[in-house]
Amino acid sequence: MADTDIMAPEAGKPTRRTRGTRRPARSAAHGHNPWLEVPYITRKVPTYDLLDEESLVRIEEAADTILAEIGIEFRDDPVTVEMFRKAGGTVTKLGDATWNIRFDRGLIRALCATAPPRFTQVARNRARSVEIGGDAMIFVPSYGSPFMLEPNGDRRYATLNDFQTLIKLAQSTPWLHHSGGTICEPTDIPVNKRHLDMVYSHVKYSDHAFLGSITAPERAADSIEMCRILFGSDVVDQNCVIMGNFNSTSPLVWDGVTTRGIRTYAEAGQGSIHLPFLLGGAVTPVTMAGSCAQSLAESMVGVALTQLTKPGAPAILAAFLSSLDLRSGSPTFGTPEPALGSLVMGQLARRINLPLRCSGNFSTSKLPDAQSMSQSVMSMMAAVQCGANFILHSAGYLDGLLSMSYEKFVLDSDLCGALHAYLKGLEVSDETLGLDALREGGPGAHMFGTQHTLRHYEHAYYDSALDDYRPWETWDEGGRGDAMSRATTRWQQTIASYEAPPLDDAIDEELLAFIAKRKESMEDAWH
């Protein structure tokens, strides 16, 4: 089935842009900034480079030392072990299905060299295909929370309905560029069948690119197979249309379910993300330089495995740095030290010439309150300033990633909008210097009505959909709402007016038939 059958010829006219032009002028509605809407961001601000050459080399050398002297442990995947052995790794068998592999200095880095520095992930709406790498940057919803948090603090297990609602919110904002993967865990669906409903929901309720399953190699295969139905096999064979988001088992372990999943995606020429989830002081040194070295070492090994599987397969270096409340042992997120670490990971990724996934709107708060956004912005500024390309966890993150929140999702999305303005940078030209605005009235004259103001005011400043700009008196008369209550109104209105993007009926039926068949083939499993 050819991809042109299902793709409306919308290239250059993505849904969001069309909506922007249908709306009345800026003066009528909040939160519309059509001039900032893009399928992916092209970063116009420089990266914020924290460390000098010498320090970066020391971190790279430490990563090499980890790989050469301590090694990586592999479990339950002799094929992967054999591939690394053939590539030059020194294998030591530790048990029945456990091996340690050490790598000569520079070997793993050399194996990463065939991975593309930049690639395209094709979306079913081609106008929403995204670039990953270089100066391209995309914001992607959060990933992996089992719970939903209500604004009153109630916490409950997430369901498929929550999963689909979050997809609809991501589809409806111009400030997220990708539908993500396990936006929350649909815990009402059996574990071994969950991936089918998740992939289908991404396809059905979004026309963005998305991530597939990684919890078992056969689920990865199902995810890719569903893409063959959606895109046609030719397209899948020649493009990256789906990716898997894989975690190492830090410190320094890659387990077999994961490495087999990585190989499944790579064999199909699909993309993968290689993430060490590093809780400082728990699974990585409590000092950030050590976390950076370990993160680089573990992530490069994942990338190297993709290249041994299929040279040129898209792969993303990744870093998730966090700190710990060493009083309680609880992880903490959105703190200053990991923000610095993220800046360094950006430098390291550029030196190895790989796309980077890094940081996001992290928070430990249980409510979408002042703490949640203070921590999120601290974390997210590092993500964008380090030049990360694939910014997972850009929307919805609360409770140390244990919970998603609809309110936080739209607050974060609005921040992502502000970051679209930030990442455009500051243009210096005769027109933006605007001396004519000053000349027109001269000293002491206000500029509301100058020709320069009239030419620029509609596009001068990002207009938030959620922030309250009103004078106190107007805000008081309007009921004194806070950001959380506005966020509740916002997400509920968005869902009420949501319309699914068109999907070819024949494809829809074929996907549903595939899912039914796969579900019939196995008993429900709940863990």
Added chain:
Amino acid sequence: MADTDIMAPEAGKPTRRTRGTRRPARSAAHGHNPWLEVPYITRKVPTYDLLDEESLVRIEEAADTILAEIGIEFRDDPVTVEMFRKAGGTVTKLGDATWNIRFDRGLIRALCATAPPRFTQVARNRARSVEIGGDAMIFVPSYGSPFMLEPNGDRRYATLNDFQTLIKLAQSTPWLHHSGGTICEPTDIPVNKRHLDMVYSHVKYSDHAFLGSITAPERAADSIEMCRILFGSDVVDQNCVIMGNFNSTSPLVWDGVTTRGIRTYAEAGQGSIHLPFLLGGAVTPVTMAGSCAQSLAESMVGVALTQLTKPGAPAILAAFLSSLDLRSGSPTFGTPEPALGSLVMGQLARRINLPLRCSGNFSTSKLPDAQSMSQSVMSMMAAVQCGANFILHSAGYLDGLLSMSYEKFVLDSDLCGALHAYLKGLEVSDETLGLDALREGGPGAHMFGTQHTLRHYEHAYYDSALDDYRPWETWDEGGRGDAMSRATTRWQQTIASYEAPPLDDAIDEELLAFIAKRKESMEDAWH
């Protein structure tokens, strides 16, 4: 009167450090990070340089064009006009007490050259004296709000009691380095006597450095005279012990009350801050490059006046960039475009080799909610990343600077603590690379108990006094508080345990006598 009489010999042992060592170990109390406490920050992270040389030169040339072709309007201060005329300005009389002065390209910049790139403001507790300029950075409370905002949204006029309470909060946190000036307007005190109570309150309830009055030249003189009582005339004659925070009347006007105030401080060898308060699209071009050029032009003129008055007098270049809700005409704060402008102002200040005041914890929100901290961090990250030296508005700012909030004050202060950790940067050494932590247990082993963790955990991560790190269950059992409610508890507890720093009785009496005499000399004036 010698300064040693009133200064306890505390150099090297500031109050805060002493308190840190008296406290039990980290495991017992939240929010104690004695290893981060300093009288002023020495920035260890690089500045985030947004623009290239060519763009910076264009902004500087635009500033020169403004000064050479449009000129600055001066009002009600013929002495200042005469000083600029003698220095080479081209004066055009516009009215009885109004003049336009144009300046040859480069003239104003050349006049700024004698201002010190870095200087010390002496505090009455010498251990709390601050450095201003270069890689030194201080956080200073907000300035100028007439109102106080309660957590329920009630807004009321601020009083002297509020003013003193805010001073006590600033005195009690290790994360603010200066007592500020008009932290709020004590509206229950007559306008013409307010400055006496304000300066006295700074002296009485804080041992930090502080700002004096700028609302009239004679009030500036009173402020300096009170410093002579406090420090002794010798100290005042030879040091910067007080500063005035002056605003131009943008666009492109310096009024006589202000220029006479600037001259009053400079004549006494005291410091001054030269701030264009630029509301985008209202009093400055709606495009940020133009705002930067205008900000530079107006601020340099203020600095130049100090140098004509007394070469070598301390002076601070300043920038306050904001945007506007062009639908309502309301100013907006904490938005992305002014954050970019702040980064540029940092570059411009370094090129002219002057200390910079820039940005702060800006917000338009009426509550200390998610919006307030999202905006604040966006703004504040630019302040610290641009390398600003004197960061006014670091604590308390809500409602577009119309209102102060006790809750926001402590939330902001806690963020300033996190920024102390951020500004220390990321150290790369064998010890911080911590390979021994990874070697000790090897792959798969947790690191809670490694020797490396034990050596570093107490100082590894900033410990917030306000953020909730607990698991949801514990937070739920504890009553589900939000950041705002924790902030209320925090500031009330701080005030309950506040102790005034010691002040010599004779000085106290002399200050009170001076105030009484000055108050008796004039009728109350309320505007």
